[in-house]
Amino acid sequence: MIVQDQLVDYLDRNLDEYLNNWKRRIRISDDDIYRDKVVANGKLMYQLVRKNIVEPIDENKIAELAKKVAMQRVEADINIGDFIHNVNLGRSVLFNHMTNSGLSSEDLQPVLESLNELFDKFAYHAVTEYTAIKNDELQEKISYIDETHQEKLSILGQMSSSFVHEFRNPLTAIMGFVAILRKENPEMKYLDVIDHELKQLNFRISQFLHVSKKEIDGVKEEEFEVSEVFNDMIDFIYPSVVDVDVHISNNIPNGLRIFGQKDKIRQVLLNIIMNSIDALKEIQKNRTIKLVGKKEKGEMKLHITNNGPAIPEKKLNTIFEPFYTTKELGTGIGLYVCQKIIQNHKGQISCQSTEKETTFTITLPSV
Structure with missing residues (x-):
């Protein structure tokens, strides 16, 4: 010591x-x-x-x-x-x-x-x-941020729900009169363009209603083929496909069936394909969208691939968040709605992107 x-x-x-x-x-x-x-x-x-x-x-x-x-x-x-x-x-x-x-x-x-x-x-x-x-x-x-964000989403949802309901009433009337004009004057110019734009607007309104959770979801569930869903929407997207000069390759096989709300799955496909078309506007030529469907271990996997510009890696984790958008005039609710619909069908949706192509993959239980 x-x-x-x-x-x-x-x-x-x-x-x-x-x-x-x-x-x-x-x-x-x-x-x-x-x-x-x-x-x-x-x-x-x-x-x-x-x-x-x-x-x-x-x-x-x-x-x-x-x-x-x-x-x-x-x-x-x-x-x-x-x-x-x-x-x-x-x-x-x-x-x-x-x-x-x-x-x-x-x-x-x-x-x-x-x-x-x-x-x-x-x-x-x-x-x-x-x-x-x-x-x-x-x-x-x-x-605290999450709670505040949810409160803002709730308020925004209430506001948008009230607004779009008021907007949909005159829109429905206009679409009805356009249908009458088409029937009485089948040769009248620009009716196809007007009808297409009105349907697009109605589609966006439906998205807002889906986000606000005010839309009455009474659509029945049924068994259907995925290829039928795509075939049903061809006419709707055709003007955009021609305008942007996009080649769509459909490799969804017949017999690939799932159980759910057909209109909701159509909304998901439509949203992703329209987003892909918008992305392809940024390249000069050889614009392509490929749809590939297959069944694996009781699941349906659908890949929607475009050869547009890459989505930055940092943004891949946020593209499904509500009101996040990279488009100048985008709403930021399209992919959020898609994710919610797929999740409600007990499935998953993801995205991978490289310099050569961007692929959205939808996984759903098959029948």
Whole structure:
């Protein structure tokens, strides 16, 4: 114990010198609300060092001080890197200080090893506590943001529902009169264009109603062929296909059947194909869309691929979020609606994109 007593006596007599050397080199912000406690904590750390020299102390004592300091660092909103720098600086200054005690390196070696372990444990517990508190704060913020976002979506849904219901009434009347005009004047110009645009507008309104959850979903479920769904919508998308000069390759085999709401699945296919057509406007030629369907282990997999520009990897994780869009005049609800419809059919929808092609994959239970 003679070596330990001599070392403790030396450190006690030169404590101010040690603390001043450490204080001059530490990193501390002028905005730190616990600025005046940094040196006080340094003294508390020295007390642990002092006790540990005499006899190794319990790790709980180390963790107790580490957690206290970590809480202060969190409340002060200080970079954890600066805190670790100050801890390691304290270790370095202390060890250099101890070499001037007059004790031999042989006598100091076991003490230095023990103190090294002390500082390591202190840093470990402090960083662990700091990280845990920060994670809790982050989760609280995420939860608050999610709740606020859901409230905004709910309000927006109510507003859009009210608006589109009022809009749909005159739209329905217009579509009815266009149908009458077509019947009475089959040769009249531009009726096909007007009818197509009205259907497109009605389709967008249906999307808003689906998002707002105000639409009465009374569509019956039935067993049907996926190829029939695509064939039913050919006439609807034909003007856009011709206008953009897109070649559509349909490789959905006959006999590929699923059970669900046929109109909803048609809405999904229509949305993805129309999005693909919009994407293909950005390339100059050889615009293609490929549909490939197959049955695997009781599931129907449908791949819709276009050779348009790649979707950036960072955006792939957000394209199915409501009101997220990369289009200048987009609503950002199309793919969100698609995802909800597929999920309601106990399926999944995903997207992969490279420089050569972008593929949406729909997986649904088959029959």
